[in-house]
Amino acid sequence: MNLRRRQFLQTIAGAALGTTLAPLMSTIGFAKPSARIKEFQFTASATQVQLGEGPDFEAWTYNGQVPGPEIRVQEGDIIRVTLKNDLADATTIHWHGIPLQNPMDGVPGITQPAVKPGETFVYEFEARPAGSFLYHSHAGYQLDQGLYGPLVIEPSRAEQAYDQEFTLVLEDWVLRDGGGTASVQRRPPMGGMHGRMHRGPAFGPADGPLWEPVYDGYAINGRVNGAIDGLLVRKGDRIKIRLINACSATVFFLRLAGHSLTITHADGNPIRPVETDVVRIGMGERYDVMFTADNPGNWLLAAYDSGLGEGRLQIPVLYRDVRREEPQTPAFHRNLRMADYGEFQALHPTDYRGGEADRIFNQPLSGGMHSSAWGINGQVYPYADPLMVKKGERVRLRYSNHSMMPHPMHLHGHFFRVINRSLPPEQWVQKDTLILDHMQRFDVEFMADNPGRWFHHCHNLYHMEAGMANVVVYENFSNSMTF
Ligand SMILES: [Cu+2]
Structure with missing residues (x-):
C-alpha cells in the first residue's frame, strides 16, 4: 500500500481544502457532481498464458489476461483504477495519449515512484477527450511482457454512425519466453554481426540496453493466426474498427481484402475521412477505420510487418449467411493507396492560429549502427537535457530521422499538431505519436497547457530503453508528490 498516495486521494475525496492541494483540486475534475466514477481493479502478476494455440509461456498480465481488460467509459467519466502489484518487480500504468494530470501519468522516476511488489496505487483521472487509447506499464521492458490493454472513451456528442464496432489490439510476442528481459534470442542492431548476444556494448546505465527480441507470435487481442476470432458482419452494415498498436517493436501495414478502409480518427482525434487501401500503424498509434460491408464473401484483414512479404496477422472478416470458404487474402502490391500523415486534417477546425513558435527544439534522431544506443539530439537518456517550456507557450519539435x-515518437500529456504547409493551422491534425522514417523530417507543435514533467520518447520500447527519450519540463512546476 502506497500510504502517501492513499492519503493524498483521501484528502481530496474528503474535500479537505488543504492550501497546497487546492490548486490541484480545481483542475482534477472529480469534484464535478455530474461525473460518474468508473472503478476498475487491476492486479499485475506473472501468469501462464496461451494465445489460442502454441505453447504456454509466462507473460506479465493485468488480471491474468492478455491484453488487459478493456476499459470503456463515457467522455467526462472519472476513471479510477486500483493497481495491485503482485509482480516481483516495481511497476506503473501509463494512460497513453490521454492529456491527464501529471501525477497520474505513470512514468516511474518522472511522475511517481514505481509501485513496489505488494503495494497498491490508485490512478484517477477524467476520461477526456473521446477516442481510442491504450494503457501500459512504463517500467523497464514490462510492456513487451504483456502489461498493456485497450482504453476506449466513447464520445458525448454523436459521431459517424455505425452498426458494429470491434477493437483490435495488435501485439508482438516471443512465444518461448514471453519477450522482455527474459528473451534469449535477439535481433542485432543495424550493422551488427551476431544475433544471439544478449546485450549491446556497454553504454549508459547498468550493463547496457537490450536488443529487440526475435518475435514469433504476432497476435490480435491475445490470439495468434489460426486462433483469431473472425469479425462476423452483415451485408449493408457500417463497421468500425479501433486499431491499437500495443507492440513493442512492430510497425504494421493492414489491408482488408475486397474492401477499402476509411480512416476516421488518428490517435483518438476525429479527422476528415481518408479512404485508403492500406493503413500503416506504428507502436503507440491508434486508428479508427470504417468500411461498408458491401461485398459479401469471406475475406482476410491481413497485417504485414513490412510493405510486402508474409502476412503476420490474418483476421477473417466473414459475412453472415454466406457459405464458409477459405477467406481471401488481400493482394499486396505497390500500386495501392496508403494514407500518409499529409492527408490527415482535423474534422473540426480548431482555434489554432499557428505563427511563430515561442520555442523550437531540434530533435534529430540517431543511433543503431553497430550499437544498441539510440539518442535524440546526440544525447542518450537519462543523460539528456530537459526541454524547458513555460506554461502558455507554443512549442515546436523539429524532428529529423538520421x-x-x-x-514512432510519442509525447506524454499533450496532443501535438502535425505541421502541414498545405493546410491552414486550424486544420492541422492532432496526434500524440508520429512515425519518422529514415531521413524523414516532421515539425510538430503543442501548446504548453498541461504543467508537469512529461516523458517524450520513441515508442519502440527497445529504442526508448536504450536512450531515445527526454523530458519536457515546465518551468516552476513542482510535483506535489515529492518522492
Ligand atoms: Cu525508435
Missing part, C-alpha cells in the same frame, strides 16, 4: 530505422 538513422536507418523508423521511430
